Amino acid sequence: MSAGTSSQSQDNVQSHPQAGADSHVPPLLRMAGIVKSFPGVKALRGVSLTLEAGRVLAIVGENGAGKSSLIKTLSGAYEPDEGTIEINGVPLGRGTHAAIDAGVAVIYQELSLVNDMTVAENLFLGRMPARNGFVQRREADQNARQALAQVGLDGVSPSMRLGDLPLNKRQLIEVAKAVARDARILVMDEPTAALQRDDISHLYAVVKRLRAAGMGIIFISHHLEEVFELADSAVVMRDGATVSERPMSAWTEQDLVQAMVARNLDSFYPWEPRDYGPVVLEVRDLASPPIVRHASFKVRAGEIVGIAGIAGAGRTELLKAIFGAQKVTEGDIFIRGNKTVVRSPADGVRQGLVYTAEDRKLEGLVLEASIEENIVLSSLKAIATGGFVRSARKRALAQKASARFGVRASSVVQITGNLSGGNQQKVILGRATATQPAVIMLDEPTRGIDVGAKTEIYAHMVAMARAGAAVVMVSSELPELLGMSDRVLVMYRGRIVAELPRDEADSETVIQWATTGARA
Incomplete structure (x- = not known):
């Protein structure tokens, strides 16, 4: 079944309720006609999707497709210009507190945890159990143990300093935090990006356990093997809109990729024989x-x-x-x-020689600097005269490299940290090749x-x-x-x-x- 343009009329986003569910019962989550604009940019263009309890819905799409904007709208960080959000048929109030109270929990790539606090303090941040103005630490630890057990962290003490835990366990603490809040909807944004293979397998098991317990899960990942492993259905976003939705049994990897990029991929890897x-x-x-x-x-x-x-x-x-x-x-x-x-x-x-680092944000780029400043970083001597960098040569070098790699930005003075991951990587390649290595x-x-x-x-x-x-x-x-x-x-x-x-x-x-x- 193709996911190209010809099939999109029959591929409109629609609900796929669980078998045997009463069609009159509203879904756990319904987002309808969501529109969100920023100055000069329409981030979301009438997005609609549904999520049933006990299901995993994958949202896939290129960087810039609108996934992050959609999730921030669900979490209350953004207020939609148009459209409605309902949880179990009840309209969602405004703001992050309303989303949390309604049972929405979001785990972003950058973990929202405090390393200098204990595990229990992180799990109940802002809502520690208290009586007569005194924090009930024993109660907090007891509740924390229950939440930790549900994500396979039975051996972690609630009184441990969070920063003493390895990254894979901190990732699961975020999931336990959602469990401790009695979340009904869990959104996971690239949750495996910093995990090794064994840690990923553990996370898979946790997701499947939470799904079996009736939680609705939205899973966002660039790794399509994860989508096929975990999801019951997948929604494809492109240019701020939902363009296709199907149960996973109706998707192939080629179809999914083609729907995401809106073009045929004759060869995903454009290798060709060359003379050495x-x-x-x-x-x-x-x-x-x-x-x-x-x-x-x-x-x-x-x-x-x-x-x-x-x-x-x-x-x-x-x-x-x-x-x-x-x-x-x-x-x-x-x-x-x-x-x-x-x-x-x-x-x-x-x-x-040039080397592009594995962690582009930590070692590869100065995120607060412009595209231009990042591209010329290794070429300053080549464009300097008498020890002074010539602005015209600096700008020309940056524009040439940016154009060669197709960096999508308003200009080379745009801040690099505001670019998508793919465009940040292109800036790194622009700098790498600027020295003609x-x-x-x-x-x-x-x-x-x-x-x-x-x-x-x-x-x-x-x-x-x-x-x-x-x-x-x-x-x-x-x-x-x-x-x-x-x-x-x-x-x-x-x-x-x-x-x-x-x-x-x-x-x-x-x-x-x-x-x-x-x-x-």
């Missing part, structure tokens, strides 16, 4: 304690080499060591055949961005290789590695244990090397 030039980067027996141990590999001009491995294998540490961001204790680096000592990232840039090292280049932006990033990677750069990519998404790489290197406990040509690299082989360091 000479070896540009060679690494021999490189060691960077405590993880990287005697790693060796080569990359040619025009080649895309992927590096696979489980978390902790040393992939990021290897790239940082090559770039000069991490100390090298043994081994040699050759760039264009010349032995090179890279003592710092500035050294790396001078030698023709010989080697481009990309660490998780599509993490946290939507499928439409991913296809654009992939096309840019191919273009960079075609232009003669040696491209090295670390990715935790195996289909991405297999789809985009000319060769796949596999790391295991700090070493490169396998080198697989494209036609020999498959999921089973890569996973076997990555998890055991050997091939059966």
Whole structure:
């Protein structure tokens, strides 16, 4: 069943109540005709959707499709210009307190927890049980234990300082917070973005348990495998409107992607065979304690080499060591055949290397700075005369890079932190290529961005290789590695244990090397 334009007339958003439900009983949540505008932007254009109790509804769409605006409207952070929101048939009042009182809980990517407070204080923030003006800590701890047990955190003490817990447990504390508030509607916005595989499996189990208990869950994720794993149905948003809704049994991944980007995707991964030039980067027996141990590999001009491995294998540490961001204790680096000592990232840039960090917000960008300032960050010496940066050259360089990567913004003076994830990644690529590097090292280049932006990033990677750069990519998404790489290197406990040509690299082989360091 296609999700293209021809099918949208029969694909209007509608309710899919649970089997056997009384059709006269209102759904748990109904949003109808929601419109929200900001100066110069219409964020939501008549959005409608329904959610039944005991169901998981996925909302998917590219960055900028309106998902965040819709959720903020449901949570009371935004007031709609038009439309209605009803919970169990009762109109929702205005403001965040009305939404909380009605049983709406939202878990955003950036956790809304206070690290210096205890677990119990976070669970009941602003509503600690009290009598005669005195907080009842024993009662709070007892209630906290019940909520924690429901999300599989029985072993966590309510009196623990929240900041002492690892990130995966803090993510589940957010879910427990919703349980403690007796939430009936739980919204999860990219809840697995910072989690490892085992933590994700645990979160899946929690979501399924809450669904079985009758909670209605809205699940937002760029990872379509998560949508197919958890959701009962999926709504596709595009340009501020809901364009299609179906039960998951009626969706294929290709249909879902096509509905999101409104175009046919003949090839999700635009890999193409290329002629390779000479070896540009060679690494021999490189060691960077405590993880990287005697790693060796080569990359040619025009080649895309992927590096696979489980978390902790040393992939990021290897790239940082090559770039000069991490100390090298043994081994040699050759760039264009010349032995090179890279003592710092500035050294790396001078030698023709660039590295884009895994965490673009923490290490990759100055979010408070403009697009222009971020793009020229590595090129200031090249556009300076007598120690002074020439504004005209700075602006021209930024505009050229921004146009080349299709950064969607009003101008290059727009603040980078206000851009979508995909556009932030394009700003990073603009800065990376502004120095005309010989080697481009990309660490998780599509993490946290939507499928439409991913296809654009992939096309840019191919273009960079075609232009003669040696491209090295670390990715935790195996289909991405297999789809985009000319060769796949596999790391295991700090070493490169396998080198697989494209036609020999498959999921089973890569996973076997990555998890055991050997091939059966």
